[in-house]
Amino acid sequence: MMNHQSDHIKLKTLVIVAHPALHTSSRANQKLAQTAARNATTVHDLYAAYSGTTLNAAHEQQLLLEHDRIILQFPIWWYSCPSLLKQWLDDVLTYGWAYGEGGNKLHGKEWGLAVTAGGSNETYSPQGYNLYSLEQLLRPFEVTASIIGVRFLPIFIVFNAMQLNEQELDIKAEKYAAYLTSIH
Ligand SMILES: Cc1cc2nc3c(=O)[nH]c(=O)nc-3n(C[C@H](O)[C@H](O)[C@H](O)COP(=O)(O)O)c2cc1C
Numbered sequence: 001m002m003n004h005q006s007d008h009i010k011l012k013t014l015v016i017v018a019h020p021a022l023h024t025s026s027r028a029n030q031k032l033a034q035t036a037a038r039n040a041t042t043v044h045d046l047y048a049a050y051s052g053t054t055l056n057a058a059h060e061q062q063l064l065l066e067h068d069r070i071i072l073q074f075p076i077w078w079y080s081c082p083s084l085l086k087q088w089l090d091d092v093l094t095y096g097w098a099y100g101e102g103g104n105k106l107h108g109k110e111w112g113l114a115v116t117a118g119g120s121n122e123t124y125s126p127q128g129y130n131l132y133s134l135e136q137l138l139r140p141f142e143v144t145a146s147i148i149g150v151r152f153l154p155i156f157i158v159f160n161a162m163q164l165n166e167q168e169l170d171i172k173a174e175k176y177a178a179y180l181t182s183i184h
Pocket of ligand 1: 019030078
């Protein structure tokens with residue numbers, strides 16, 4: 001049998017972390033970023049890389065080309081991502097490169113989301129105050145993946161992100177390590 005991960009060619013994984021307070025007030029994303037540093041090929045701290053408002057799109061595109069699996073890691077802020085990651089999407093996934101005529105540069109890569117949410121799993125349902133599941137609320141990312149020709153992976157979610165104690169965070173970090181390294 002040749003179905004062990006070690007028998008497969010190792011994927012090069014890029015984790016793009018978008019949290020403006022990653023090194024100060026963040027607990028959940030800081031923990032996940034430390035896990036990513038041990039389990040991904042490259043961790044790209046977006047807010048550390050750019051203090052202004054201009055992104056180096058060519059550099060960002062080059063990073064994407066060098067990896068097979070791209071994971072966007074961020075806290076859920078108003079049912080979406082922090083603004084620098086939105087700008088990253090706008091500036092980096094350009095016409096003729098990521099989509100549209102000749103825009104095939106990312107085709108065949110894997111694309112995942114790793115998010116932390118203040119709310120509980122139960123709140124993200126028709127009976128809860130967030131009304132929809134996070135999978136539903138994050139559909140713009142799923143459609144974007146479809147447009148740019150990448151395979152959208154299951155979303156990795158940490159609910160109750162502000163309430164978890166150290167032990168609970170450690171368990172989430174272990175799950176994240178498995179998410180980053182396993183075959184989906
Ligand atoms: C501006 C802002 C908006 C937020 N919006 C949401 C939200 O829409 N849904 C939610 O579950 N939590 C929301 N939260 C809570 C964050 O998701 C939570 O603080 C974060 O996941 C914790 O991760 P961290 O420890 O890495 O900061 C929001 C927090 C801030 C600061």
